[in-house]
Amino acid sequence: NYKINGKSIRKSHFDLLCRIQPNQVISLILSDDSYTPNQSQLFRSLVSIEQFTRLRSLKLIELDDDGASFFSDLYKLKHLVSLEINLKDKLPFIKTSPPLQRLIINIESGVHYDIDPLITMIQSEHLRQLTLSNCSCSKLQQIFHRAIHLISLKISLMFTDAKEMAILINFHQEQSKIIALKSLSLSIEGYGDTITRAHLEGFLTPLKCLRKLELIISCFIEPECYDANQWEIFIIKNLSRLMTFNFNFSHVRIDKNVLNQYRHPFWMNKCWFVATDESYSSIYSVPHFSSTSIKYSSIPISSKYTTLPIDQHITCYDRVTQLEYDSGRRKAHYRYNYIEKIYLTNLNIDKNAINLSKVKSLIVKNAQWTFSKILI
Template sequence: MIPSLGKQPIFILDSLPKEIIYTIFDYLWAHDILYSFLDSSAIINSIILTYHNYHVNFKSILKCLFDLVCCSIRSNQITSLILSDDNETPCQSKVYLSLFPIEEFINLRAITLSDIENDNRTSFTNIHQLKYLNYFETDTLSHLWMIETIPKLKRLIVNKISDHDYNHENLLCAISFFYLRNLTLPYCSYNNLRQILRSAPKLTSLNISLIISDCTGIDYFAEQHQEAPLIINNLTISIDIISYIPCGISIEPK
């Protein structure tokens, strides 16, 4: 606050153009904005109400801050969303999406799912309706069904791998990679990698763990040539040789 000639002190941020306040908000999580600025002044409240670039992070969030976000921010004001059902915030995604169905996030561009159980599948059924969604991050391949019909996906990150993920690798074949620029996968067979490289002409960053069954697979992989050259600025490939291949999974090059 700064003193004024009148009876009421002036909140210093009230004197700034709202565009500057918007820029400040761009670097803050939604709950930090609300906790720090809500009800500080009528002008700031008005800016909070009209701001449409909220980054919502519910990972390890306190219940009081979760409730504050739910009460203060509409779904169409959110452009990035992190949902987590870990031990600190169990069933959070189901609760939040029961209040705000996924199809209402019409301006959402990025979503991150952490420890989301597959029994919550119905909450994400209409995620394909989000026409601006281009960033998808998760911790299991089993969630990739959600983005099968997302046409302009630019970044895909799968952070972890579990035993049942070997049964979901085929979901990679259904994704459109044409606009993809960044890809991180904890597991990928040779055949799927070849398919991805063929269908991702705009790929510039690749972080992947390639799984093959023996050393002859490495030789075969090294001898292959990409039909259309890619300009990849950031490349990390690890090659794991495994002697056990889960039933039904083919990872040998054809």
């Protein structure tokens, strides 16, 4: 059994991989991103997808035609249980699909498609893991009704009017079976109306089996939605199995009293720590939603804006992968261990403060520096 991963692979190596007998391959990843352009075209010139009779997992990354050339024959892959698509330009058309157990469709942030036609063609009866963007509430209701074995769901909803948003309140009204969902990531965007506690509780209350919950709300919400005391009561009563709870609420107006509610034992004992920005306009879980980008000159995290214990502040810095090195005057309070990209505006780098072994990109922001000066 072979697993072929074409992501970031050299063309010469990929040519060798394509010599493997297709019926011996159980997992295949193809990519047309900037590191491996035209890979899917080369693949199609050598083999056809229906030859992979034992294929169980297929991942397509930014294909030039967004995978359209593969999907017409997708139903012929009788053993395919996992399909993942990273879209580049357009939504693919799947005529029909095999009985998938895992379906992930990743859409670039800020890009919106009408994904409903695609969902209609997917056989969801066997789905256990599903990731979708820009899904409508009505289609999501159909998914819950048909995908009775679903245990993990990552979904984003875009609301344009109050009527559509109101569906959330009675979302599960016609659902008679127990919902076995254990992991939920729900992202809500919209304009024109406000998310209320009734919306959230109406959607979440029947999900008694949930162990992991992530909420991302990027529209206006009423203060009750981020009231820690009300969340505590709701979770104890309705989501007693919940082990992990991460949220990110923007467009809010909070004060110190709101943050102090999250210092109560219920939250601290579960290690459900939160933080707010300095303008108190957002509240989010840390380190889960801590920023991955930072300026070297930024002031250290203040306990005034977070419930995270001071000895755990390092966990936020460990999430940082992009660093703007704009000053060498301040001594770093923490070491940056996972930096992949550095924006350089100052050459006095404190090498003890940054692990340079993981850096993949160096962007120089001073056109007057010579190459030799940077190397020194």
